[in-house]
Amino acid sequence: MTGYNSQNDVASSNGNQAGATGHKSTEYIAQENHTYPYEMIQEIADFLVKGSGIRPKIGIICGSGLGSLADLIQNPKVFEYSKIPNFPVSTVEGHAGKLVVGCLEGVNVMAMQGRFHYYEGYPLAKCSMPVRVMKLCGVEYLFATNAAGGINPKYAVGDIMLMHDHVNMLGFAGNSPLQGPNDPRFGPRFPALVNSYNKDLINKAIDISKAMGIESSVHVGVYSCLGGPTYETIAELRALRMMGVDAVGMSTVHEVITARHCDMKVFAFSLITNKCATEYSEKKDEEANHDEVMAVAKNKQKACCEMVSRLVAEIQKSL
Numbered sequence: 091m092t093g094y095n096s097q098n099d100v101a102s103s104n105g106n107q108a109g110a111t112g113h114k115s116t117e118y119i120a121q122e123n124h125t126y127p128y129e130m131i132q133e134i135a136d137f138l139v140k141g142s143g144i145r146p147k148i149g150i151i152c153g154s155g156l157g158s159l160a161d162l163i164q165n166p167k168v169f170e171y172s173k174i175p176n177f178p179v180s181t182v183e184g185h186a187g188k189l190v191v192g193c194l195e196g197v198n199v200m201a202m203q204g205r206f207h208y209y210e211g212y213p214l215a216k217c218s219m220p221v222r223v224m225k226l227c228g229v230e231y232l233f234a235t236n237a238a239g240g241i242n243p244k245y246a247v248g249d250i251m252l253m254h255d256h257v258n259m260l261g262f263a264g265n266s267p268l269q270g271p272n273d274p275r276f277g278p279r280f281p282a283l284v285n286s287y288n289k290d291l292i293n294k295a296i297d298i299s300k301a302m303g304i305e306s307s308v309h310v311g312v313y314s315c316l317g318g319p320t321y322e323t324i325a326e327l328r329a330l331r332m333m334g335v336d337a338v339g340m341s342t343v344h345e346v347i348t349a350r351h352c353d354m355k356v357f358a359f360s361l362i363t364n365k366c367a368t369e370y371s372e373k374k375d376e377e378a379n380h381d382e383v384m385a386v387a388k389n390k391q392k393a394c395c396e397m398v399s400r401l402v403a404e405i406q407k408s409l
């Protein structure tokens with residue numbers, strides 16, 4: 091263990107910036123990119139597995155206002171982020187900052203009540219670091235959920251969009267959670283991202299939506315993540331729509347990239363918490379706001395919880 095605290099400023103960390111050759115060490119480059127060394131991720135995973143006595147198979151990331159997904163977990167062992175070594179803290183309303191480990195539908199699971207966003211000031215590698223922790227805890231399936239604005243005109247507030255692809259806008263700008271030295275123990279230097287969203291799980295979720303009688307409000311679509319914290323301009327929303335984006339948010343994509351890099355199966359959905367205006371208007375009620383996002387998420391948490399429980403039960407059958 092290096093003793094490197096990822097929350098420290100790089101400039102104030104150790105002096106191992108350049109070796110005798112004048113080249114930066116791999117460790118220094120990792121620190122510069124705020125990537126967490128494998129050993130540090132392993133330590134966090136060991137802490138959680140030892141503390142809970144559980145090796146989870148499914149990892150769940152609760153989106154804004156969707157923290158109740160973690161309340162489904164039986165015999166929960168709850169870890170406050172602030173008490174987990176080297177873990178960041180949640181700073182956004184609707185993200186409690188707790189990791190819950192326990193059992194759901196007979197499967198060991200681990201749920202993040204609170205994710206990390208780029209706009210909070212965390213580099214992408216840090217935002218998605220918990221996905222690697224999940225992996226080293228034993229997680230094979232990632233369920234990522236989010237609140238998002240609906241750009242597809244057919245989507246209504248309260249609908250669910252099962253993600254089947256994404257447009258990585260932060261990636262277009264040269265930002266990736268996999269930037270920096272690659273540790274092959276996690277995955278390859280150049281991972282492919284086609285088929286990132288598991289088709290079998292999407293189909294199962296569609297069947298579940300039929301069984302729940304909500305299929306008319308469930309869609310399959312493309313999500314895009316912008317850096318936030320501003321909501322989008324009309325011109326940006328129009329551009330996203332032209333690119334084939336159905337829903338827009340400020341998360342999830344970097345988590346999915348990190349999960350696919352380490353070969354997890356991914357299922358993700360967006361709860362459409364607001365409709366994105368693509369026409370210019372003076373109307374205040376067409377402006378997105380976080381209170382509305384939270385209120386819609388609260389209203390729809392029951393359906394989201396049921397969808398997740400039933401999908402976990404389906405996975406349980408195949409274990």
Ligand SMILES: O=P(O)(O)O[C@@H]1C[C@H](O)[C@@H](CO)O1
Pocket residue numbers: 152153154182205207235236237238318339340341342379380383
């Ligand atoms: O964590 P998610 O992506 O669910 O949260 C969305 C994006 C922003 O954090 C917030 C904006 O209202 O909700």
Ligand code: HPA
Pocket residue numbers: 237238239240321322338339340363364366378383
């Ligand atoms: O309209 C939105 N834009 C970006 N992120 C969001 N999260 C919820 N709604 C939105």
